[in-house]
Amino acid sequence: MDKKDKKDEIILQQLEVIQTLTEHNLRRMGTDFWGSPLTPEVKTPEAPSQDAPKSPASSQGKPDAPEAPQTAGARTEPQEEAPPPEKLEDLQKELDGYIGLAAVKKEVRNLIDLVKVHQLREKNGLPVTELSLHMVFSGSPGTGKTTIARLMARIFHSLGILSKGQLVEVDRAGLVAGYVGQTALKTSKAVEKALGGVLFIDEAYALNGSSGNDFGQEAIDTILKAMEDHRDDLVVIAAGYDDLMDRFIHSNPGLESRFNRFLHFEDYTPEELLAIFKMRCEKGCYELEEDAEGFVRDFLREENRDPESFGNARGVRNVFERILVCQASRLAGQETVTREDLMRLTAADVEAARDGEHLDPLGGL
Structure with a gap:
């Protein structure tokens, strides 16, 4: 399998995980x-x-x-x-x-x-x-x-x-x-x-x-x-x-x-939004690197300029899923991917999502 095929495969696997999480949420909404x-x-x-x-x-x-x-x-x-x-x-x-x-x-x-x-x-x-x-x-x-x-x-x-x-x-x-x-x-x-x-x-x-x-x-x-x-x-x-x-x-x-x-x-405060994000990481068996936490906080603060359009907890989910796509794109470029790699979310993943650099082969997330 060449590098491009491997990259596409990892991205699609991550997108399937995101889709499964989203569909499960939609079935159980409140x-x-x-x-x-x-x-x-x-x-x-x-x-x-x-x-x-x-x-x-x-x-x-x-x-x-x-x-x-x-x-x-x-x-x-x-x-x-x-x-x-x-x-x-x-x-x-x-x-x-x-x-x-x-x-x-x-x-x-x-x-x-x-x-x-x-x-x-x-x-x-x-x-x-x-x-x-x-x-x-x-x-x-x-x-x-x-x-x-x-x-x-x-x-x-x-x-x-x-x-x-x-x-x-x-x-x-x-x-x-x-x-x-x-x-x-x-x-x-x-x-x-x-x-x-x-x-x-x-x-x-x-x-x-x-x-x-x-x-x-x-x-x-x-x-x-x-x-x-x-x-x-x-x-x-x-x-x-x-x-x-x-x-x-x-x-x-x-x-x-x-x-x-x-x-x-009340709308959630920036610290509460960060706590929600970290909870999502724990639920999905992801580990947010220590130096990435500040980037996530800033990202959420920027996105939450208008709480009504951002959607508070729902907006956190969208940010979380965008970061997962960027993580998938990063991992696709590695020769080997370990279990720890699959769990780790880095500052680079957050920055890529923040800059809109995530690759979305399905036409938008």
């Missing part, structure tokens, strides 16, 4: 993706997708998974029967293990305490007010909204609030149809799948159509009725950008009265 590093821990009965990165030291051994792109309809993991409730302590440990999300973690812990005290008052025959658990998640893409929604479903299942604890994710396309009467049916089917768990509506503000004959309002009305009819076994979480979600909720008295809990997801 929309903001990242799972945990390879830690030999016992898996929980339900293996949710992850979009908020978890620190290696406190990972629960969940499989890799991302925040989903635009969807065509309702998505829920296959589930023949409800899994047994997980231990609340384990779920809280998993929450603490996510990178960043300090304010969100605090709000979730406060909500857990509120629910527990509410239940104790009921057990002791004390009066309680109706507890609304419907929430609004706001923030840029890739900040962990889907992951926390999925975790909240499992936490509410553990607390006995929800009977199943699954998450069903939809967007406008999964709720709104093009003809009169079809939207209510389509939305009702999504609600039915979510009963016992959480209905997660991504970019919920898109339900507010710009024209008078838009069917988005029909979906909103159907969801509001379901929130009332199934208030004991359904939680609805609406998610999207900050300003748009605020206008959406306050545009409708029904929405305003039912959504009274707001969680804001």
